[in-house]
Amino acid sequence: MASPTSLLKRLLLGRPFRSDRLQHTLLPKRIALPIFASDALSSVAYAPGEILLTLSVAGAAAYAYSPWVALAVVVVMLTVVASYRQNVHAYPSGGGDYEVATVNLGPKAGLGVASALLVDYVLTVAVSISSGVDSLGDAIPLIGQHKVITAVVLIAVLAALNLRGLKESGLLFAIPTYLFMFSIVGLVGWGLFRILVLGQDLKASSAGLTILPEHGMSVATSFAFAFLLVRAFSSGCAALTGVEAISNGVPAFKAPKSKNAATTLLLLGTISIAMMLGIVALSLMTGLQYVESPKDQIVGATANYKQPTVIAQLAEVVFNHFPPGFYLVIAVTALILVLAANTAFNGFPVLGSILAQDRYLPRQLHTRGDRLAFSNGIMFLAAFAAVLVVAFQAQTTRLIQLYIVGVFVSFTLSQIGMLRHWNRLLRTERDPVARRRMNRSKAINGFGAVMTGFVLILVLLTKFTHGAWISLAAMAVIYAVMLAIRKHYDTVARELVPSEERPVLPARNHAVVLVSKVHLPTMRALAYAKATRPDTLTALTVNVDTADTRAIQAEWDRRGISVPLTVVDSPYREISRPIIDYVKSLRRESPRDVVTVFIPEYVVGRWWEHLLHNQSALRIKGRLLYESGVMVVSVPWQLDSTSATNLDRLDRSLARTPARGPRPGEDGYVKTHD
Structure with a gap:
């Protein structure tokens, strides 16, 4: 069943046209x-x-x-x-x-x-x-x-x-x-x-x-x-x-x-x-x-x-x-x-x-x-x-x-x-x-x-x-x-032109997995980070509340997770700033190294659920994207609200959308239309 937004859009605009139907829209005098x-x-x-x-x-x-x-x-x-x-x-x-x-x-x-x-x-x-x-x-x-x-x-x-x-x-x-x-x-x-x-x-x-x-x-x-x-x-x-x-x-x-x-x-x-x-x-x-x-x-x-x-x-x-x-x-x-x-x-x-x-x-x-x-x-x-x-x-x-x-x-x-x-x-x-x-x-x-x-x-x-x-x-x-x-x-085009020099590979890759709780999204992010075979792997959590941090450490030890858990203090209860400072410190120690930050994220199926999840992840991601030599990887975890019905609805919507590849010189991503 289509969403109310999709139904309203179809009611106002009608069914989408394929790109090859453009000739049928031409006008007689x-x-x-x-x-x-x-x-x-x-x-x-x-x-x-x-x-x-x-x-x-x-x-x-x-x-x-x-x-x-x-x-x-x-x-x-x-x-x-x-x-x-x-x-x-x-x-x-x-x-x-x-x-x-x-x-x-x-x-x-x-x-x-x-x-x-x-x-x-x-x-x-x-x-x-x-x-x-x-x-x-x-x-x-x-x-x-x-x-x-x-x-x-x-x-x-x-x-x-x-x-x-x-x-x-x-x-x-x-x-x-x-x-x-x-x-x-x-x-x-x-x-x-x-x-x-x-x-x-x-x-x-x-x-x-x-x-x-x-x-x-x-x-x-x-x-x-x-x-x-x-x-x-x-x-x-x-x-x-x-x-x-x-x-x-x-x-x-x-x-x-x-x-x-x-x-x-x-x-x-x-x-x-x-x-x-x-x-x-x-x-x-x-x-x-x-x-x-x-x-x-x-x-x-x-x-x-x-x-x-x-x-x-x-x-x-x-x-x-x-x-x-x-x-x-x-x-x-x-x-x-x-x-x-x-x-x-x-x-x-x-x-x-x-x-x-x-x-x-x-x-x-x-x-x-x-x-x-x-x-x-x-x-x-x-x-x-x-x-x-x-x-x-x-x-x-x-x-x-x-x-x-x-x-x-x-x-x-x-x-x-x-x-x-x-x-x-x-x-x-x-x-x-x-x-x-x-x-x-x-x-x-x-x-x-x-x-x-x-x-x-x-x-x-x-x-x-x-x-x-x-x-x-x-x-x-x-x-x-x-x-x-x-x-x-x-200016953007000039900055993105590849140089004649061969790119220099980073000396090492330091992987950092962000931990807010010991739950399934965190375990998946750890597993994925290990699969990339980084030179070093660190699990990082921010100490905003001492009791919560001790509970995370206790659960970490109880499960016997081999990846070391690093705790950074946040006396002003910020989450983004301590993570940014930690990542910058890794870059300062080894400027030729690359740091890959893995961020576990929930995937929700209802529009109002987006207001309740992933706000901290979005802020952290937004800050990290401005850091040179830092790669950001989102590791999704699908909740039950992303049921097969919702996925089928999404697939049908994408199937109805005409394919539009980027033109030469454009960004290589699918553009939003209507």
Whole structure:
């Protein structure tokens, strides 16, 4: 019978997959689109709102500029999509921006991109979940009152779903994502049909509100308003987040991988642009108003005024005679915002695995779990995102200020790297057709580098004091941590390289058996120590209690054990220190000798029994491992709780676990997964 922990794990994750089933987890385009594009598609739900919210600072008249701001965002999105289509053909291995920057600009640039992407993935989860909770709060007041708890629970649910495997989670997310696309297209299409064809005068619930500019700002103040337009543009560029996920996830596609990834990118860009422009146009036609500070900008608004989201306002006016349509749009919008975090749950673990393989992150992140997902990376991401949600109280407006800095750092460095990639190939390519194709790709990536670099500068100028500095600081910290990890692994590797000299054998081996009582574990340890044929053999006990020590000596003599029993005093009732001092004294007398310490240990079969046994043995072992020239041998004694049933359960568990041998250069032990 399986343990409760094993049953719970199987219930949450399902049965483990064999390593040779990895090919069966690859994705067709129809499943890859909702998996990798849910983040970019969900941006449609809040990017138009961010444009309107920023423009509201100058008053209601500034909303007339929203289509032009949206068109500028569309130009950047088209550029980025076209640029990344070049990336996935040139670098299909899944390294994405990190690989492009590392290969073409050097390891430091690659590490800068990696730190930016890691920050962006964590923020993607935090922003998407928080935004989804906001939308759910519009329909369910209880959720609005407990946003933080709801957000953390949703992060945990997403992590559990992703631990079940990429393809399985994709099947779960495909229906809501396609339903969201259908709902938004239906909302925009029906709204425009009612206005343009039927001639109906649709007005959003906020159309009649009086909006005041902030701090006396207005459209008339040219310089300040120009800066505001730039801010609105940089906020709208949140719609571009998630585009890079496809280039990082090319290995997850079915063959032909690059072609399928490029097609998915094109579909993503086309759908996102159409939905975003439709929402902005419909917002303008219905007079929708969405402000940054409702209680300060809306005349007559109280402190408790709850401002509906842009999607909620449009759904309310477009489906004013069809309530099910309104609730469908609200439900799927909230759902897609939550599921948008899934893009990060697919991108972060893959990038973490690549960085771990390059020794910039802990090796555990390179290990696949039972369901062939990078389980440790998934759990790391969930933990970091939950901390961020709690720290910012799940407030989307505060989190989104941190959001797009990282992604545009990676965009820009990646496009610069692609320019160097094409220049390198053009130096050796002589075929005119191939050169024309490369020059066309180079022109696309060059334009992309200019556009994304320009947006990055604007984002830094307009959002630095609003929270973007936090993202930059986090990127710097992660960059430094990854360098430190790489330095550690390099140092360890250098220390472990065998020298050309033949190892010098120790002159003698002194065996020391630790004795706490005269019982079966001690007798087994003595027998095993004798079997190793040491030069000297000593049984060692620590005198903490005089009566107990005398009882041990009496039993030792009564049994006629031939090995001498050495007693060391411990006036301060310590156990570890006297043993360490004794072992050190043997080493001082003969530095070329080796000391082997045999530690009898109980083996128990129940989890709670571990709390009752072997604590002293663990402490002693931990101290001895730091002593040069000292070998530590654990001699196990199995108690009755390690019954045949328990052993059979362990054997079945190990049999279900896919074998994972160490890669070259890794430690030669079995890694823990999940």
